[in-house]
Amino acid sequence: MRFLFVHGTGVRRERHDTLFALVRDRLTDRFPGASVDFCFWGERYGATLSAQGRSVPGLRTPAGDSGDGPGPEDDGTAEWGLLIADPLCELRVLAEAGWDTGSGDGDHGDYGDYGDGGFAMPGVRSAGDGVLELLAAVTGVPDGGEQAALLLGTGLAAGFPAALETVARSAEAARAGARATEQPQARELALALARAVTAAALASAGAEADCTGAERDRLVELLTTRLGGEARVPGARAAAVLGRLAMRVTTQPLLNAWRGSLTVGATPALGDILRYQARGGGLRAFLHERITAEPGPTVLIGHSLGGIALVDLLALGAARGEPVPGVELLVTVGSQAPFLHELGALAGMAPGTKLPYGFPHWLNVYDRQDVLSYLAEPVFPGDPRVSDQEIGSRQPFPACHSAYWKQDSLYARIEQAVAEAEIG
Incomplete structure (x- = not known):
């Protein structure tokens, strides 16, 4: 035998x-x-790479590119990876950490001194409350205009009303609103709310979404404006925290940096299967x-x-x-x-x-x-x-x-x- x-x-x-x-x-x-x-x-x-992997972006550094690390676009991709996985994560940063109060050491950004931990005095309506009221007034997909066209064209219209409600009713939004005592903070809150709603709509659509990064950013900009904010807030605390976290824990920056070596390393295992199926x-x-x-x-x-x-x-x-x-x-x-x-x-x-x-x-x-x-x-x-x-x-x-x-x-x-x- x-x-x-x-x-x-x-x-x-x-x-x-x-x-x-x-x-x-x-x-x-x-x-x-x-x-x-x-x-x-x-x-x-x-399987082998017959052209030495020339088909793989990032395997060789293009002329003029130092290849030292990810750029701003990589940062944004990583942040949105976290936001889609947890649309409320940026609001949670603001809800838990609030804003610098000027009472300790370090850079306090553009906000100045807001008193007791960033909370408004009892009975005093905070600037953040006004932002939350504007969010509550956004009931769904508008009948026309650029925002409606974007929502319909990206496949996000179906999940947009539920995304609005989820974010507006969240404990994170309420707590972050209470901490936003002044207008600079309210502007950042508006941006964080708009990003949360857009991320929730993207998460709901999943693979059915047909949305580019530019379309996503424009949706955020339009909704931020409706909430009285600005698309870019200098010194925004939540964005800074989220950006650092995203670069540490999401896979996208690693994939971008290591795509070449990962592809070469995976070629024998995955490539053998693909080659057998074809030949x-x-x-x-x-x-x-x-x-x-x-x-x-x-x-x-x-x-x-x-x-x-x-x-x-x-x-x-x-x-x-x-x-x-x-x-x-x-x-x-x-x-x-x-x-x-x-x-x-x-x-x-x-x-x-x-x-x-x-x-x-x-x-x-x-x-x-x-x-x-x-x-x-x-x-x-x-x-x-x-x-x-x-x-x-x-x-x-x-x-x-x-x-x-x-x-x-x-x-x-x-x-x-x-x-x-x-x-x-």
């Missing part, structure tokens, strides 16, 4: 040799008389050559993309009436083949079809923590050749996707499947 191990996506020589040595040792412990062979395809059929014939021919190089009976073990290619190869051969000689058992580990079959993305089978006559017994091993592993039995219901086996490594993703090979339960289940298939 012969085992042939087919590695998965992103694996290159050094990683393959380490992985295969582990699989070989575990299999020979359970099957002393069997031969254990490999099919290393990563360097020959794996998988060469890999399947190579697999066929390696499988038939020695007489069977053969047990094929395919990890991840290796399992997909094996399912395709075996299904295509069986459908033609030419099953791959000697293959008695297929073992897929952490495989996406069942999911791709549901999508209609397998080369070997049309969506919804059954496994062809001549397809071998199939043991599909998965870990429910491994988001790249899928169930085969429900996709091929009633087929006695197909069985699923769950294995738990107690590792989170992505570590669990490679943790199968040290699990004794994997090899025990392979041993059981070999016995059930009566492979000698």
